[in-house]
Each structure stands twice: as structure tokens, then as C-alpha cells.
Amino acid sequence: MVSAYAARLRLTLATVPAERGGELEAAIEALGLVALKGKVVTGDALHCNRRTVAAINAGGGDWCLALKANQDSLLSDARACFGKVKGDHHGIAAGGQ
Numbered sequence: 462m463v464s465a466y467a468a469r470l471r472l473t474l475a476t477v478p479a480e481r482g483g484e485l486e487a488a489i490e491a492l493g494l495v496a497l498k499g500k501v502v503t504g505d506a507l508h509c510n511r512r513t514v515a516a517i518n519a520g521g522g523d524w525c526l527a528l529k530a531n532q533d534s535l536l537s538d539a540r541a542c543f544g545k546v547k548g549d550h551h552g553i554a555a556g557g558q
Contacts, residue, residue: 463487465495497522
């Protein structure tokens with residue numbers, strides 16, 4: 462099962478069964494069931510992909526997704542982007558449109 466959960470409300474907004482290990486497909490379906498405009502969607506590294514981001518962007522939401530080192534080209538791109546950040550930024554954060 463994949464659930465869309467409103468953390469501040471402590472409320473499950475939608476639940477979709479992940480048939481035969483299809484967690485990614487179920488998550489994308491769940492995103493289509495809830496209003497995302499003005500909301501931040503978080504997810505683990507499984508959801509750090511173009512299809513998930515496209516679904517969140519289409520709903521008007523923002524995103525913050527985990528990125529693991531096993532996605533070499535994506536990690537390299539992220540490091541390049543954050544290497545350009547000026548100022549006193551010490552941590553790495555990602556997300557948004």
C-alpha cells in the first residue's frame with residue numbers, strides 16, 4: 462500500500478495498493494488523487510525520478526526527494542547545481558520546480 466499522508470493534519474488522504482511491488486506506479490496514482498497546489502511532497506530515493514516529479518509539478522506542488530549515490534548521473538548533476546550556490550550554505554537540500 463502507498464499512502465498520501467498530510468503530516469500536519471495526521472491524516473491519510475489517499476491509499477493505493479502497490480500490486481506486485483509496483484510502489485512507484487501506486488505512488489504516482491496516489492499523487493493524482495490529492496490536491497497538491499501549494500503543498501510540498503516528500504519521498505524517498507525510489508521516487509526521485511522524472512515521472513514522479515512531473516506528476517507533482519502537474520498538480521502544482523513542490524517536492525523534496527531523497528537522492529542516493531547509486532544514481533550516478535543524477536547525483537553528479539545535483540552536485541554541480543549545489544556547487545554553484547553562493548553564500549554560507551553548508552547542507553544540501555533539493556526540490557521545487
